[in-house]
Amino acid sequence: MDVRKQVALAKSGDKEALLDLVMARQQEFYGLSYVYMRNEQDAADVLQDMMVILFTRIHTLKKASAFYSWAKQILVRCCLSRLRTNKRWQPIPEGYEQTTHMRADTGLDLLNAVHRLPASQRDVILLYYYSDKTFEEISAIMQCPVGTVKSRLHQGLKKLRGWLGNEYRGEA
Amino acid sequence: MNIEERLREDAARFASMPAPGYLRQHLKAALDAVPVPHRSSRAVRPVRKWFVPAVAVLTLAMAALILSAGVDTGQYMPLLTSSQSQDRAVYAPEQSEAMVQGLSWDHNWKAAAIFGGLAVAAGALCLVELKGRPRLLVLALSALALLTASGLLLLLR
Numbered sequence: 087m088d089v090r091k092q093v094a095l096a097k098s099g100d101k102e103a104l105l106d107l108v109m110a111r112q113q114e115f116y117g118l119s120y121v122y123m124r125n126e127q128d129a130a131d132v133l134q135d136m137m138v139i140l141f142t143r144i145h146t147l148k149k150a151s152a153f154y155s156w157a158k159q160i161l162v163r164c165c166l167s168r169l170r171t172n173k174r175w176q177p178i179p180e181g182y183e184q185t186t187h188m189r190a191d192t193g194l195d196l197l198n199a200v201h202r203l204p205a206s207q208r209d210v211i212l213l214y215y216y217s218d219k220t221f222e223e224i225s226a227i228m229q230c231p232v233g234t235v236k237s238r239l240h241q242g243l244k245k246l247r248g249w250l251g252n253e254y255r256g257e258a
Numbered sequence: 259m260n261i262e263e264r265l266r267e268d269a270a271r272f273a274s275m276p277a278p279g280y281l282r283q284h285l286k287a288a289l290d291a292v293p294v295p296h297r298s299s300r301a302v303r304p305v306r307k308w309f310v311p312a313v314a315v316l317t318l319a320m321a322a323l324i325l326s327a328g329v330d331t332g333q334y335m336p337l338l339t340s341s342q343s344q345d346r347a348v349y350a351p352e353q354s355e356a357m358v359q360g361l362s363w364d365h366n367w368k369a370a371a372i373f374g375g376l377a378v379a380a381g382a383l384c385l386v387e388l389k390g391r392p393r394l395l396v397l398a399l400s401a402l403a404l405l406t407a408s409g410l411l412l413l414l415r
Contacts, residue, residue: 099294101286109282116277121269126278133281134288141292196268215265216272246261 093150096141104141108133111154115161121216122165124201128172135164162217162227166209199249200242207242210235309387313398316380320373320409327369327413370413377406 087110095103108115115136119129139160147156200211209228213219225232278284381402388395 101289101292101294105282105286105289108285112277112281113275114273116281117272117275120275121272130278130281130284133285137285137288138292141289196264197272200265211265215262216269218269243261250261 089153090150093144093147093153096144097147101141104137104144107153108137108140108157114154115158118158118161118217119165121197122162122169122212124197128168132161132164132168135168136161139164158217159227162213162219166227169209170205196246196250199246202249203242203245207238207245210238211242211246214239305387309383312383313380316376316383317405320376320380320405323369323373323376324409324412327366366413370410373409373413374406377402377409 087106089107092103092107096107115133116129119132119136120126123129123132136157140157143160147153200208203211206228210224213224213227214221219227221232221235224235228235381399384395384398384402388398
């Protein structure tokens with residue numbers, strides 16, 4: 087797929103072109119969204135929010151080649167925004183225990199543990215490990231100094247080690 | 259395995275997570291609800307950073323010219339009315355008055371020419387930078403025309 091051509095079409099108002107662009111990497115987008123939302127419905131809903139923003143703001147995109155990183159940045163912002171506004175308790179989704187990363191013996195899993203962290207530490211860990219963002223990018227997204235980002239990451243990891251340390255020790 | 263490695267492994271696992279089959283329809287439904295924004299075929303380029311300071315400098319220069327001409331005119335006028343001038347006028351009244359008027363007239367024409375030049379430069383700048391924004395262009399040119407007209411009137415009165 088010619089990304090530049092598709093982006094040009096999307097800029098001219100072609101919705102199908104934008105849809106094709108996103109669907110070409112649907113796994114990446116969905117996986118990223120799922121990491122934040124932890125259930126299929128919310129993940130799909132956040133992707134809808136992202137699509138609307140992409141469509142209305144695509145004319146501001148200068149480099150067509152940067153479309154995917156730009157779109158992922160928007161997706162991350164949508165996820166963080168939804169997580170902050172959606173403060174209601176979220177049950178562990180049905181069927182989640184069937185995923186390969188679930189630890190059936192303890193009922194604990196890493197992603198759930200990350201989501202148990204305070205929002206600021208959770209966001210940093212999700213952005214750093216699951217979204218592959220650099221400290222500078224995280225600092226820009228979260229509007230805080232790089233030092234604060236590092237400190238939150240350190241504190242978050244420390245808590246995770248405290249919760250899960252014994253379980254993971256010795257595994258390889 | 260330490261926690262960092264585990265997190266990276268987990269992230270890789272999620273990155274290859276299969277999307278639900280209905281995702282395309284779901285996203286299409288969201289897009290269908292959004293009206294196609296009306297945009298001109300050529301995207302409007304943002305105004306360059308130097309545009310506003312440049313116009314501000316030109317406008318200030320025009321204002322300074324009007325003020326300085328006002329001060330200069332003020333300096334010439336007492337020449338004609340002061341007792342000193344009256345005394346001098348005893349020797350050559352017509353010559354002195356004509357000379358002062360001539361000086362003032364020349365000075366004002368020069369100031370008006372410079373003022374006009376500055377106005378043309380500001381207008382050209384607005385035309386180049388605001389050509390994609392018709393409303394703003396009309397507004398800027400109208401303000402500039404008003405300023406030019408009043409400035410010239412003041413300078414050549």
